[in-house]
Amino acid sequence: MSDSTELFAPHNHSLCINTALTTASQLCAERGVQLTAIRQQVLELIWADHHAVKAYDLLERIKPLQSAAKPATIYRALDFLREQGFIHRVESLNAFVGCNDLKSAHEQLLLICKRCENVEERHADSVMQALAQELALAGFTAHHQAIEIHGICATCTQSNNTPSLN
Amino acid sequence: MSDSTELFAPHNHSLCINTALTTASQLCAERGVQLTAIRQQVLELIWADHHAVKAYDLLERIKPLQSAAKPATIYRALDFLREQGFIHRVESLNAFVGCNDLKSAHEQLLLICKRCENVEERHADSVMQALAQELALAGFTAHHQAIEIHGICATCTQSNNTPSLN
DNA sequence: GTTGATTTGTTACAATATAACATCTCAATT
DNA sequence: AATTGAGATGTTATATTGTAACAAATCAAC
Numbered sequence: 001m002s003d004s005t006e007l008f009a010p011h012n013h014s015l016c017i018n019t020a021l022t023t024a025s026q027l028c029a030e031r032g033v034q035l036t037a038i039r040q041q042v043l044e045l046i047w048a049d050h051h052a053v054k055a056y057d058l059l060e061r062i063k064p065l066q067s068a069a070k071p072a073t074i075y076r077a078l079d080f081l082r083e084q085g086f087i088h089r090v091e092s093l094n095a096f097v098g099c100n101d102l103k104s105a106h107e108q109l110l111l112i113c114k115r116c117e118n119v120e121e122r123h124a125d126s127v128m129q130a131l132a133q134e135l136a137l138a139g140f141t142a143h144h145q146a147i148e149i150h151g152i153c154a155t156c157t158q159s160n161n162t163p164s165l166n
Numbered sequence: 167m168s169d170s171t172e173l174f175a176p177h178n179h180s181l182c183i184n185t186a187l188t189t190a191s192q193l194c195a196e197r198g199v200q201l202t203a204i205r206q207q208v209l210e211l212i213w214a215d216h217h218a219v220k221a222y223d224l225l226e227r228i229k230p231l232q233s234a235a236k237p238a239t240i241y242r243a244l245d246f247l248r249e250q251g252f253i254h255r256v257e258s259l260n261a262f263v264g265c266n267d268l269k270s271a272h273e274q275l276l277l278i279c280k281r282c283e284n285v286e287e288r289h290a291d292s293v294m295q296a297l298a299q300e301l302a303l304a305g306f307t308a309h310h311q312a313i314e315i316h317g318i319c320a321t322c323t324q325s326n327n328t329p330s331l332n
Numbered sequence: 333g334t335t336g337a338t339t340t341g342t343t344a345c346a347a348t349a350t351a352a353c354a355t356c357t358c359a360a361t362t
Numbered sequence: 363a364a365t366t367g368a369g370a371t372g373t374t375a376t377a378t379t380g381t382a383a384c385a386a387a388t389c390a391a392c
Contacts, residue, residue, distance in 0.1 A: 036370070054347085073371075113306075122304060126300065127297050134275065135315065138288060139320025221379070242340080
């Protein structure tokens with residue numbers, strides 16, 4: 001576990017990642033789809049911390065495990081994980097992050113810290129309700145959405161000690 | 167003016183684009199920055215309709231006017247126009263759209279129609295207020311944001327006649 | 333008209349993503 | 363056990379999007 005992960009939110013990240021993986025596994029079983037080795041490895045790599053991960057970084061990281069891995073290997077796994085709702089694409093970063101609410105149907109707010117680079121998926125019913133009203137007013141039927149906020153997270157605001165950034 | 171533009175919202179698009187260009191010109195004068203020929207041409211091309219335009223499409227379209235144009239030509243102009251707040255990047259499309267509120271400080275909702283491909287920038291104080299509250303609650307300091315909603319716009323919902331796509 | 337800052341030209345390349353087709357795997361059926 | 367068919371992966375090639383770095387030109391201010 002990296003320092004920056006600990007800054008993000010004091011939490012047991014082993015538990016965090018285990019929950020994500022076992023839930024994903026259960027859901028795949030229920031849905032009759034295969035969580036293959038590659039797909040599970042990509043999901044684990046994405047959940048390694050709370051940063052958004054780039055596809056080609058995943059490619060490098062999976063090569064020790066899958067020496068034949070090519071871009072298509074990663075993008076296929078990412079497509080699968082997105083279809084199953086296990087990960088989100090962070091559009092404004094061209095990167096991917098684990099979804100921490102596998103029950104809820106659609107994406108919530110993504111709070112992206114410029115300092116520690118953690119991405120927090122946050123529920124915000126008030127925002128979603130206001131948004132739904134606004135869309136109704138506009139006569140717009142939403143299919144999917146991306147709400148991405150860039151800034152400085154609470155932890156980084158409080159602690160000015162340098163987080164372990166690149 | 168394309169059919170799909172007319173579907174978007176019955177409006178005088180010449181007026182629409184003229185307003186955008188003259189306002190941009192005024193703001194540049196006020197700010198002491200140069201709206202050069204290239205920058206103005208790119209802005210005009212972006213305002214040609216209400217679609218989000220891709221950088222390399224802009225490059226093709228500007229070549230008759232700027233035969234020496236290269237990718238950097240476009241990206242520099244786009245950078246300038248974004249810094250000045252004249253255009254937005256649509257993160258989920260890797261594309262760019264004119265900003266129709268040059269006074270307001272930051273980006274509002276972008277409603278992106280999958281059918282006619284128009285992008286409507288919409289103000290939604292209720293959403294922004296709810297968002298501000300939510301961010302305050304999270305202790306998150308926002309620097310910039312992207313709120314992009316994909317779906318079907320009111321006009322396309324009402325009229326099922328095929329819009330002039332692609 | 334010289335100077336300094338800004339803008340543009342130009343070449344090369346990095347980073348992100350997909351298409352297309354071959355091969356493999358594995359379970360269900362014959 | 364062999365066949366088959368669907369899904370997954372291997373593989374090559376290429377498309378798309380974006381940036382770095384440095385040279386040349388332009389333009390405003392002095």
